[in-house]
Amino acid sequence: MKYIPDDIVVKINGLPILNVAEKLGLSVNSKRTTLCFMHNDRSPSLHFNVRKNTFYCYGCSRGGNVISLVMNRLGLCFVDAAQWLIQAYGIDVPYGRKDYRKLKISVALPKAQKVKSEYVPDVELLSWIMDVAKLSDIAKDFLFHVRRYKEEVVEQKGIKSITDANKFYKVVVDRFGLDRCKKAGIVKWNFKEYRYETVFECPCLLFPFYDERGIIYTIQGRSLREYPTNRFSFPNHSDSFIFNLQDVLNADTETPIFIAEGGTDCLALLSEGKKAIAIPGAGAFKEEYIKYLKDKNLFMFADNDDSGKSLFARIDKALRVYGNYLHQMILNPKYKDYSEYYAEKR
Numbered sequence: 001m002k003y004i005p006d007d008i009v010v011k012i013n014g015l016p017i018l019n020v021a022e023k024l025g026l027s028v029n030s031k032r033t034t035l036c037f038m039h040n041d042r043s044p045s046l047h048f049n050v051r052k053n054t055f056y057c058y059g060c061s062r063g064g065n066v067i068s069l070v071m072n073r074l075g076l077c078f079v080d081a082a083q084w085l086i087q088a089y090g091i092d093v094p095y096g097r098k099d100y101r102k103l104k105i106s107v108a109l110p111k112a113q114k115v116k117s118e119y120v121p122d123v124e125l126l127s128w129i130m131d132v133a134k135l136s137d138i139a140k141d142f143l144f145h146v147r148r149y150k151e152e153v154v155e156q157k158g159i160k161s162i163t164d165a166n167k168f169y170k171v172v173v174d175r176f177g178l179d180r181c182k183k184a185g186i187v188k189w190n191f192k193e194y195r196y197e198t199v200f201e202c203p204c205l206l207f208p209f210y211d212e213r214g215i216i217y218t219i220q221g222r223s224l225r226e227y228p229t230n231r232f233s234f235p236n237h238s239d240s241f242i243f244n245l246q247d248v249l250n251a252d253t254e255t256p257i258f259i260a261e262g263g264t265d266c267l268a269l270l271s272e273g274k275k276a277i278a279i280p281g282a283g284a285f286k287e288e289y290i291k292y293l294k295d296k297n298l299f300m301f302a303d304n305d306d307s308g309k310s311l312f313a314r315i316d317k318a319l320r321v322y323g324n325y326l327h328q329m330i331l332n333p334k335y336k337d338y339s340e341y342y343a344e345k346r
């Protein structure tokens with residue numbers, strides 16, 4: 001049994017939480033807030049309470065103390081998180097102490113500088129999930145009856161679903177082991193129930209994202225719950241990317257390509273026979289995407305909300321550097337997004 005002495009736990013949880021956050025690669029603004037790394041955050045929702053030395057996310061309702069911040073950020077168990085902090089802060093635990101000697105035997109610890117390292121997809125694990133997942137009746141009902149997307153589009157884009165979170169967790173952990181699932185960001189720690197669980201809020205759809213070589217990069221979960229905590233989720237630490245990137249890679253400079261804000265709007269556009277990609281969330285646009293877009297003929301029905309307008313403005317601005325621009329398509333304001341408009345037309 002590995003064990004951290006109580007007085008050391010108290011000492012560790014007393015480490016200044018903003019400083020710990022910084023060591024974990026989080027950039028906290030002057031309002032003591034940062035973009036939450038536990039959910040797909042659009043504006044900073046993760047708050048630090050310096051007086052209580054705790055953190056709390058108003059987006060996904062997760063929070064805790066110094067040790068739980070490290071556990072969540074690095075995907076470590078309690079003991080490993082405590083040891084990471086002991087090492088990072090050079091906390092003195094007298095070697096002669098009987099209880100600490102056991103602790104010394106433990107595994108190699110991740111170094112603080114590794115936190116900022118780039119996301120590396122676990123291609124085997126992600127491909128396996130997309131291979132074995134099916135399309136449940138709940139998912140089919142949503143896709144084909146509520147939203148009326150074309151079956152061949154859904155099939156061609158490889159959209160799948162998960163129905164039961166516990167069953168999915170068991171199957172994927174049995175196959176790859178908990179450590180690998182944590183590393184791939186597919187499972188996360190649930191503070192309320194004190195156990196690991198999948199990052200996907202089930203039942204949910206799975207949207208596979210492929211890179212320019214056609215190799216899987218990440219999976220976005222789209223919850224089918226009526227009131228999910230997070231409608232969308234990516235594996236922890238994974239970057240968002242462009243959904244259906246292949247459509248831009250294969251297009252010439254004339255063909256109109258539509259940019260959607262999410263995977264489902266993209267399916268609506270594709271179901272109409274258009275070429276379309278999705279850049280999920282206004283915060284998800286990255287300057288590096290411009291290399292795929294700079295010479296293409298691009299259109300966008302921006303969602304009728306602030307994040308839709310902001311995404312439009314960011315892409316348009318980036319294109320103008322290359323003498324290109326984004327055609328703005330106007331959606332009747334009575335529709336929230338393109339999917340709503342599309343479903344009503346059917």
Ligand SMILES: [Zn+2]
Pocket residue numbers: 036037038039041045046057058059060061062
């Ligand atoms: Zn959050």
